[in-house]
Amino acid sequence: MQLNSSLSEQLQSELTHISHDLNEALRELDFAIRMSLENYYIQKYLIEIYDDTAQYYTEKELAGYINQLKLNHGMIESFALVDINGEELIYFNTSDPFAKYSADTVVTDHLAAIQQALDLKGVARVNASTYKLNDGVEGPEFLVVKTFTPEQSFTVPTFSYGQTLLTAVVRSKIRHYNEFQESVKSKLDPGAQLIIRPNITSYSLGNEEQIKDITLPDYELGFQLIHDLWSIKICLSQIHLNELYKPFQLLYAVIVLLVTAVTFLLLKWLIVKQIIKPVERLTKNVESVNHDGLVYIERSKSNDEVSILTNKYINLITDLDDLAKRDSLTGLPNRKKFNLDITRIMNNCTETDTKCAVIYFDIDNFKHVNDKYGHHVGDHLFVVFSERLVESFVDFEWENLTISELAFARLSGDEFAIIVGGLDDLDILTEFSHRILSLFEDGFEVDGTQFDIGVSVGISVYPDDAKSVTELVNNADSAMYACKNVAGRNHYQFYSKEMDREIKRQTQINEDLKDAIKFNEFYLTYMPVYDIEKGKIKGAEVLIRTSHEALLSYGPADFIPVAESSGLIKHIDYWVFENALQKLSVWIEELNFDGTLAINFSSWQLSNSDFVNVLSGLLTRYEIPAHMVEMEITETCFIPGDEQNIERLKALKELGVKVSLDDFGTGYTAFSQLINYPIDTLKIDRMFVNAIDSESTDKQLIEVIIEMAKIYDLNIIAEGVETVSQLDYVRSKGCQEVQGFLLSKPLKEDDFIAAWKRGSLPEYS
Numbered sequence: 001m002q003l004n005s006s007l008s009e010q011l012q013s014e015l016t017h018i019s020h021d022l023n024e025a026l027r028e029l030d031f032a033i034r035m036s037l038e039n040y041y042i043q044k045y046l047i048e049i050y051d052d053t054a055q056y057y058t059e060k061e062l063a064g065y066i067n068q069l070k071l072n073h074g075m076i077e078s079f080a081l082v083d084i085n086g087e088e089l090i091y092f093n094t095s096d097p098f099a100k101y102s103a104d105t106v107v108t109d110h111l112a113a114i115q116q117a118l119d120l121k122g123v124a125r126v127n128a129s130t131y132k133l134n135d136g137v138e139g140p141e142f143l144v145v146k147t148f149t150p151e152q153s154f155t156v157p158t159f160s161y162g163q164t165l166l167t168a169v170v171r172s173k174i175r176h177y178n179e180f181q182e183s184v185k186s187k188l189d190p191g192a193q194l195i196i197r198p199n200i201t202s203y204s205l206g207n208e209e210q211i212k213d214i215t216l217p218d219y220e221l222g223f224q225l226i227h228d229l230w231s232i233k234i235c236l237s238q239i240h241l242n243e244l245y246k247p248f249q250l251l252y253a254v255i256v257l258l259v260t261a262v263t264f265l266l267l268k269w270l271i272v273k274q275i276i277k278p279v280e281r282l283t284k285n286v287e288s289v290n291h292d293g294l295v296y297i298e299r300s301k302s303n304d305e306v307s308i309l310t311n312k313y314i315n316l317i318t319d320l321d322d323l324a325k326r327d328s329l330t331g332l333p334n335r336k337k338f339n340l341d342i343t344r345i346m347n348n349c350t351e352t353d354t355k356c357a358v359i360y361f362d363i364d365n366f367k368h369v370n371d372k373y374g375h376h377v378g379d380h381l382f383v384v385f386s387e388r389l390v391e392s393f394v395d396f397e398w399e400n401l402t403i404s405e406l407a408f409a410r411l412s413g414d415e416f417a418i419i420v421g422g423l424d425d426l427d428i429l430t431e432f433s434h435r436i437l438s439l440f441e442d443g444f445e446v447d448g449t450q451f452d453i454g455v456s457v458g459i460s461v462y463p464d465d466a467k468s469v470t471e472l473v474n475n476a477d478s479a480m481y482a483c484k485n486v487a488g489r490n491h492y493q494f495y496s497k498e499m500d501r502e503i504k505r506q507t508q509i510n511e512d513l514k515d516a517i518k519f520n521e522f523y524l525t526y527m528p529v530y531d532i533e534k535g536k537i538k539g540a541e542v543l544i545r546t547s548h549e550a551l552l553s554y555g556p557a558d559f560i561p562v563a564e565s566s567g568l569i570k571h572i573d574y575w576v577f578e579n580a581l582q583k584l585s586v587w588i589e590e591l592n593f594d595g596t597l598a599i600n601f602s603s604w605q606l607s608n609s610d611f612v613n614v615l616s617g618l619l620t621r622y623e624i625p626a627h628m629v630e631m632e633i634t635e636t637c638f639i640p641g642d643e644q645n646i647e648r649l650k651a652l653k654e655l656g657v658k659v660s661l662d663d664f665g666t667g668y669t670a671f672s673q674l675i676n677y678p679i680d681t682l683k684i685d686r687m688f689v690n691a692i693d694s695e696s697t698d699k700q701l702i703e704v705i706i707e708m709a710k711i712y713d714l715n716i717i718a719e720g721v722e723t724v725s726q727l728d729y730v731r732s733k734g735c736q737e738v739q740g741f742l743l744s745k746p747l748k749e750d751d752f753i754a755a756w757k758r759g760s761l762p763e764y765s
Contacts, residue, residue, distance in 0.1 A: 012223055022196075163621075214233060360479070509562045
């Protein structure tokens with residue numbers, strides 16, 4: 001036994017040593033590749049890699065750098081640089097200058113995965129490195145595939161669609177492979193077998209190892225080390241082990257027989273006495289009482305083993321039943337208990353000809369709490385909210401309420417529900433909803449911290465709104481989301497057929513938008529911005545339109561809010577950025593265009609950490625001077641005082657683009673706050689411009705806005721100018737840039753180019 005244990009330890013030690021050497025070889029190779037590609041002179045040529053001269057010097061610098069490397073654990077066999085499509089840019093072989101590059105399936109799969117991620121998202125965090133051990137002619141060799149872009153740090157694995165992506169493909173021999181073989185034979189057994197085989201590919205260097213014992217034909221003792229990239233086996237021959245074991249075989253046999261016999265007798269006696277007989281008695285006790293498919297066991301008052309086991313069994317069943325039906329964080333009933341309760345209550349209502357309802361609500365803006373304060377704070381907030389929710393219902397005059405049951409539940413995440421049974425008067429549902437909303441009148445305070453969150457409540461009644469449990473819950477959920485989308489947070493909404501039709505309309509618009517995105521059924525129009533003092537077009541605002549047949553009856557005012565609520569807006573935003581800047585690049589080159597192109601972006605981009613990087617990449621790709629681009633955000637989408645919003649706009653400004661606040665005057669931005677915002681332009685909302693032709697006092701605000709813009713050195717544009725009197729009024733107040741149907745409707749590209757070439761104001765009356 002001791003001899004076998006000693007040999008096992010030696011085998012495992014040798015496996016660990018070999019695997020450690022392979023790990024060191026791979027890490028050394030990975031470091032050498034990175035240092036090669038981050039070399040200053042190589043980086044300089046990589047930026048212009050598609051230039052033949054740059055390719056030549058890149059290959060020359062790389063070959064020279066790699067030939068100077070002195071690796072302790074490996075020898076670089078070949079180095080290739082390919083583009084995102086797998087096309088060879090550079091290739092050299094350190095031992096065979098006439099060798100040709102041949103793409104491995106690992107390389108093909110690696111590039112395909114990156115392309116798929118970018119095609120789906122536009123910007124994606126990808127597995128930039130792939131590692132593989134292959135069987136080479138002279139032994140195992142490493143294959144390392146690394147994708148990078150010279151436009152950013154080598155360590156950043158996040159790429160955007162359109163960046164110049166390059167992939168290094170490096171093969172390296174294992175220097176100590178023959179030494180491994182000799183070491184195993186000299187230390188363990190001349191007939192020992194060492195096998196190193198490739199395993200799966202890996203995307204990282206930090207991989208776990210597992211050692212297990214194995215047997216092979218003619219080999220008695222063996223172990224296998226399994227690593228993500230390789231499998232190493234060492235086995236000792238049966239002949240060698242027989243020679244070692246021969247003096248101990250008889251002794252082992254006698255000891256094994258004695259121990260087996262004694263152990264068998266002891267185990268049999270203990271199992272019968274301590275397990276089998278008590279369990280038989282307990283089983284009979286359990287089977288003796290059964291009601292409605294549930295087992296009820298009377299607690300035993302004795303103190304013997306069976307009694308203790310019986311009572312613990314009862315405790316276990318009770319605890320498990322409670323755990324299965326309660327939320328572990330808040331202590332409220334969970335979805336399973338909710339489903340049981342709502343089914344039971346609905347059945348009771350059917351029998352008694354009464355009504356029941358589900359009040360479905362979730363916490364608005366809760367993700368912001370988790371993101372800003374951490375999940376531990378969010379969990380604590382849930383606990384406090386659950387306690388206050390239950391406490392808020394304590395002081396109702398229940399004896400005067402015509403309900404039979406009230407049950408709370410936490411369904412998932414930030415979603416909660418209340419079941420109300422035996423309803424006679426639906427007004428009580430309004431009272432209950434107001435009680436929930438009252439918890440969030442000024443946000444929600446926990447331990448001295450005020451959280452900017454609210455609640456949206458949806459209500460569905462059985463049998464008025466639904467005939468089944470699923471329909472009742474779904475309708476309450478729909479009412480809640482309709483409340484959230486229409487009324488905003490801290491409101492409640494009863495389910496109705498009209499609301500259901502609106503939800504279905506929005507759902508259909510959302511599906512049509514998916515098709516439009518998939519089949520590229522969008523196009524751009526351009527709303528000219530005129531400098532009325534100079535009498536020419538200053539630039540244009542980019543507007544998106546769709547050619548999708550089902551969406552033709554809707555305008556952007558209909559489908560953009562749906563896109564924002566469903567998350568499709570990010571795809572639409574990226575499409576507009578890409579196509580607008582591509583057109584601007586063509587105009588600059590072919591028309592000598594020197595105007596400003598204003599591009600709208602959604603509020604979603606303010607929380608998108610990749611927004612500025614994507615825009616920067618597009619400006620670089622299309623070689624567009626940043627000052628010719630103006631990024632517009634609607635004032636109602638901009639939350640004043642939100643530091644994240646301000647920082648995102650500052651990052652935009654640092655790119656050199658201009659930033660404008662669209663529909664100014666319709667949101668909540670105070671004039672005194674303008675000095676803190678990194679904006680260049682205010683666009684006066686058409687509501688104030690339309691007031692010029694009426695007796696409304698709103699038109700007086702135009703003069704105030706223009707004067708404040710002058711104080712803060714901001715450019716000013718009047719939107720929606722449709723009459724001569726409106727044009728004359730804004731001109732008289734010092735606003736010289738306007739856009740509106742009086743001068744031009746949104747134009748298709750050819751019409752806008754023609755208007756630009758004319759270089760003068762159109763005739764108007």
